[in-house]
Amino acid sequence: MSSVDILWLKVNEEVSLPGRLTTEEQGRLRAIFDSVNPASPWRKALARLGLPVPRGDTLRFVQGIPYFNAGVMAEATSNGTVFPVRAPDGGVTYKSRGGLWRMGKLLLTQWKLEAFLGALPEKIPEGMEGIEESVALGLAVQLLLLRLHAGGEQALAERLADPERAPKMERATLRKVLAAQSRRTRLSPAWASLHSAVPNRAPAPELSAYFWNEPTEQRESDVAPASREPKSWKGIPICPGVVSGDLVFPGDAKQRGVLVFAHARPSAVEHFEGATGLVFAEGGALAHACCVAREMGIPSVSGVGKDFLQHVRAWSEAGMKVEIQIDGSDGSVRCTPLTL
Numbered sequence: 001m002s003s004v005d006i007l008w009l010k011v012n013e014e015v016s017l018p019g020r021l022t023t024e025e026q027g028r029l030r031a032i033f034d035s036v037n038p039a040s041p042w043r044k045a046l047a048r049l050g051l052p053v054p055r056g057d058t059l060r061f062v063q064g065i066p067y068f069n070a071g072v073m074a075e076a077t078s079n080g081t082v083f084p085v086r087a088p089d090g091g092v093t094y095k096s097r098g099g100l101w102r103m104g105k106l107l108l109t110q111w112k113l114e115a116f117l118g119a120l121p122e123k124i125p126e127g128m129e130g131i132e133e134s135v136a137l138g139l140a141v142q143l144l145l146l147r148l149h150a151g152g153e154q155a156l157a158e159r160l161a162d163p164e165r166a167p168k169m170e171r172a173t174l175r176k177v178l179a180a181q182s183r184r185t186r187l188s189p190a191w192a193s194l195h196s197a198v199p200n201r202a203p204a205p206e207l208s209a210y211f212w213n214e215p216t217e218q219r220e221s222d223v224a225p226a227s228r229e230p231k232s233w234k235g236i237p238i239c240p241g242v243v244s245g246d247l248v249f250p251g252d253a254k255q256r257g258v259l260v261f262a263h264a265r266p267s268a269v270e271h272f273e274g275a276t277g278l279v280f281a282e283g284g285a286l287a288h289a290c291c292v293a294r295e296m297g298i299p300s301v302s303g304v305g306k307d308f309l310q311h312v313r314a315w316s317e318a319g320m321k322v323e324i325q326i327d328g329s330d331g332s333v334r335c336t337p338l339t340l
Contacts, residue, residue: 008069008212009210010065010066010067010209011066020063021061021195026066035053035058044132044136045132045135046076049116050108051077052075056071057072062215064204070092077143077146079109082094082097083096110143113140120133125187130187131190134190144176147170153236153285157237157285157331158237160174160286161239182291184288188266188288209282230336235279235303236284236285237301238278238280238290238294239293239298239300241277241298242326242329247324250268258277259279260309260324263280264280264283264288272298277300277324278300279308280302281308282306299327301326301327321338
């Protein structure tokens with residue numbers, strides 16, 4: 001990876017951003033991921049897993065939203081054996097570099113990973129200790145994923161939803177991933193201390209999930225449903241189960257039905273009670289709300305995309321009732337708009 005070819009990934013949905021972060025809040029987050037200060041949670045988390053301190057900036061902010069340097073993160077978690085590159089279709093793929101020395105370091109890190117996971121205290125830490133452990137567990141999850149051979153997000157999500165569907169040799173690792181992510185979910189309140197009480201805070205903008213080097217200008221398209229014909233989408237499976245019912249949004253007077261969210265953030269969880277199913281337009285298989293949905297056994301699909309969200313919002317704003325069917329086993333979503 002050249003010095004100018006850097007992949008920046010938007011902070012994942014495990015962290016519930018209150019909106020655009022203030023300058024003070026950005027400073028607090030930078031302090032968490034400070035690679036220079038040996039006392040920062042980032043440096044301490046790396047040390048707990050025996051990982052090297054990578055070179056380069058870890059964070060940057062776009063319109064108050066944090067992005068991680070994916071090259072720095074990949075270098076840290078893989079001991080320099082894995083790095084992101086541009087895919088032919090303009091997306092992202094990862095390549096590896098070998099070498100006995102690097103592979104030996106990686107094996108040593110995996111040994112330290114097991115020691116770290118085995119020594120976690122029963123009590124969930126709070127404050128900065130909680131943030132440090134949360135960062136360390138995030139690194140641990142990435143290290144565990146290096147053991148798997150799942151072909152992409154879809155395959156990973158299917159195996160996380162039902163580890164028994166995975167090859168036998170990968171099941172123990174998948175269970176460890178789920179356990180580590182479940183503990184991270186319990187640690188999420190520690191991050192709330194980074195946010196200030198800001199009156200009339202600007203909402204978080206809808207930005208690209210990633211960009212190379214510099215962000216491109218984002219324009220939301222106005223989607224007006226061309227017809228009332230049923231429309232289907234494909235997302236990633238989170239929790240198995242087939243559910244049909246009314247599509248509802250958080251805050252709707254009628255909460256019984258299939259709830260639809262723009263993001264799989266921690267704040268979504270407070271609305272889960274009574275939902276027969278869940279759909280997240282954005283959010284990976286290990287996003288906070290997806291992990292909770294999986295633990296609660298609510299049939300769920302994530303990563304359906306902005307096109308889905310724009311259509312169902314447009315139908316709703318046009319006064320239409322929307323019937324929705326989801327299959328949490330294969331990630332399929334089908335909507336039928338009806339006139340009220």
